[in-house]
Amino acid sequence: MRITMVGTGYVGLVSGTCFADFGHQVTCVDKNVDKIAALDRGVIPIYEPDLDRLVEANVRAGRLAFSTELPEAVANSDAVFIAVGTPSRRGDGHADLSYVYAAAREIAVNLKDFTVVITKSTVPVGTGDEVERLIRDTNPQADVAVASNPEFLREGAAIRDFKHPDRIVVGTDDERARKIIAEIYRPLYLNQAPVMFTGRRTAELIKYAANAFLATKITFINEIADLAEKVGADVQEIARGIGLDNRIGAKFLHAGPGFGGSCFPKDTRALVKTAQDHETPIRIVEAVLSVNEIRKRAMARKVAAVFGGSLRGKTVALLGLTFKPNTDDMRESPSIPLVTALQDLGATIKAYDPVGMEQARNELTDVTYCSGPYECAEGADALVIVTEWEQFRALDLGRLKQQMACPVMVDLRNVYRPSEVAAHGFKYESVGRPSPSPG
Known part of the structure; x- marks a missing residue:
């Protein structure tokens, strides 16, 4: 052909x-x-x-x-x-x-x-x-x-x-x-x-319906994660427990800082507008969009809470800037509102991403871009994992602690086991899981 x-x-x-x-x-x-x-x-x-x-x-x-x-x-x-x-x-x-x-x-x-x-x-x-x-x-x-x-x-x-x-x-x-x-x-x-x-119209709507449903799953588990934190439950075990039900499935049940990228945000917005134009509003998808936007900035408050709510004079190191691993795509990435919110709270920002920093420079200003995770952590008061790149899954925690000004890790992707990080003397916060005491 x-x-x-x-x-x-x-x-x-x-x-x-x-x-x-x-x-x-x-x-x-x-x-x-x-x-x-x-x-x-x-x-x-x-x-x-x-x-x-x-x-x-x-x-x-x-x-x-x-x-x-x-x-x-x-x-x-x-x-x-x-x-x-x-x-x-x-x-x-x-x-x-x-x-x-x-x-x-x-x-x-x-x-x-x-x-x-x-x-x-x-x-x-x-x-x-x-x-x-x-x-x-x-x-x-x-x-x-x-x-x-x-x-x-x-x-x-x-x-x-x-x-x-x-x-x-x-x-x-x-x-x-x-x-x-x-x-x-x-x-x-x-x-x-x-x-x-x-039919042609059916095919067009299948695409939007699929993305809206996946975005809804992400947002649902994120809200369950917030509840889990309050009541002392573990959102990862909750996700596994409901994901084993084949009517639900395990995919897209990973709690985190909210969805981004080139598809979910714009496609859910477009679906909402199409539904409104036809006087059939999709309230669930409207709520998904609202919750997701609020969540992105709320992650900055999660970091600030470790320091009593203030980040004045603090240096925060971010690992990962793209909206997901294995791409350089910064479109609607949770890192963008996270950085601006952290800066609004008074923090100085350092950052490292394996492939996304060139694109990030077009989106984020007043950020010190580093050549690797350990350089990024040098002198930082808090290390925040924003994107779950493979390179960040086996960091030398002992080395990190020595390089950081304050041993605080905020893991927005639940990459690490809480007990493992706490055993190295870190104050560790994740999403939807109980916070362990430092070793």
Whole structure:
């Protein structure tokens, strides 16, 4: 199959590369000349494990190419995927669909033979209808079918998720489109990945419903964690106890500082706005958004509570800045409101993240960025684990204690066992677990 991927962001680059690895002929198109030039040199604009190797292999094999020229790529394609950004629109929280609609118009002008135009960007229900209208208004002679194929990729595990998906959701009623998309995903049939064909609007809503439900699970266990702290219970054992119920499941029941990233915050906001527009408000999701925002800043008060509520003159060292491990993505990361709240409380901030510091510098000011966890801890009054990178799971606690001005660890990801840290003489605070006495 000949495929054009419009957009070389997270979804477009990973999807296009994996399609090429399946054996398809893929051209990834982007208007950003510098980004395309960098990709041609083998420079990957995002951090995703194994992506650089996969890009190099498929470029070398002649199956993957990068271009700023959309007309030629579209004219020669069987399928064109729209994978441009849909950020929250400033001021109202709706998804900004301007990039999607601009891509649809440009694609329409260059369509030749029958082509399937597939929306892979996360878009509100009904967007496919508008994309189809724009294409037909722009090019009434176009022989085209418009489908929805939402992505379900986790940053940090995107390649595995693409090649071993829980499901592939395709929204189309056009039989020709079904055959082409089925052929595109045919290599996954060997992995017995279920392909679910449904209506276009249903497919669009499946994506939003899935993200909203996962965000709800995270927020639910975070509120249970707060209660567990008050009553002396252990939220990790609670999560295991309810997660063993197969009606609930264990995933996304990890208490922490709140969810962030490129998907959950903007998608839940967009779903809330869509529901309000249709006069069917989703109160649960509205509450999830509110609780999550409050929680991020509340984590600063958790640090301050160790020092009686004041951080004046204190140095706080943060380990991890990205919203999750194995990515350099800082979008909506809990570290951003955490840092600003700690600074408002008077703290001086040091920070280290294995790959996210370049992006963090665009978001966080008045922060001393360090080259490693031990340099970060040097002279600090408190060490806060914000992101659960593997590098932070086996720190030398004895060395940390010697380097810190005050042996205080606030573990917002429950990486360590409380008794283990306390045995090294630390004052240890975690999320939703009883605080042990220092050894």
